[in-house]
Each structure stands twice: as C-alpha cells, then as structure tokens.
Amino acid sequence: QVQLVESGGGLVQAGGSLRLSCAASGRTFCSYAMGWFRQAPGKEREFGAANNWNGGSTNYADSVKGRFTISRDNAKHTVYMQMNSLKTEHTAVYYCAVRSHSLVASTYRYAYDYWGQGTQVTVSS
Secondary structure, X not given: OXXXXXXXXXXXXXXXXXXXXXXXXXXXXXXXXXXXXXXOXXXXXXXXXXXXXXXXXXXXXXXXXXXXXXXXXXXXXXXXXXXXXOOHHHOEEEXXXXXXXXXXOOOOHHHOOEEOOOEEEEEEO
C-alpha cells in the first residue's frame, strides 16, 4: 500500500510560478515511477509529467513542456513539479500517482495504481 499527499497548490496570477510536492509513504519509494496528472473542470484527467525510479528519465505532455519540471528526492520520498509561466488554462486539480510495479515512467493514466487526493491550482488572468 502506498499513501500519497500532495501540497503546494493555490491561487496564482498568470505568469507566476508554483511548486507542487507529493510525499509518499508505505513502500520503497525508489522502486517505482511517479507521475503528475491534472484534471480541469468537465474534462478527463490528463498526463502532465512523469519520471522513472531515479529521476534520470522524464516525460512531459506537450502542453507543459518547457514550463513544468518534474523532479524527485528519493531520500525524502518526495516528487516535485515546478510550474513556471503559468497560464489560465493550467487551472486544474493536480494529482500525483505511483506506478508501483515498474521503474519506468509512463504517460498512460491506467499504468498508475496509487493516487493522491489532488491539490487545486488556480491561475487567474
């Protein structure tokens, strides 16, 4: 069993920055890939970014590439997402997720088997 707790969301003006954190507990953190997804009102949950077990390989959705950076600190059992130059279209609930049976990141939502409760990010114009 893996427990995930996101933090760092909030209200920010367009062009601003936020850093999301996701603290994991329950199993060996460095044994699995992690991802960030987001869900805007009325839309499907979509992939944002992911990294493999040691952070050496990352994947980004085209919509966030160049603006968002995923990283992890295995010693702290935490994955981060730095979000810069935010736009109003980035407003969503952001979820972190664990792919507990693989070291390799995936862009596919159903490859992840544990999810946090989400943190709201609201970008105002």
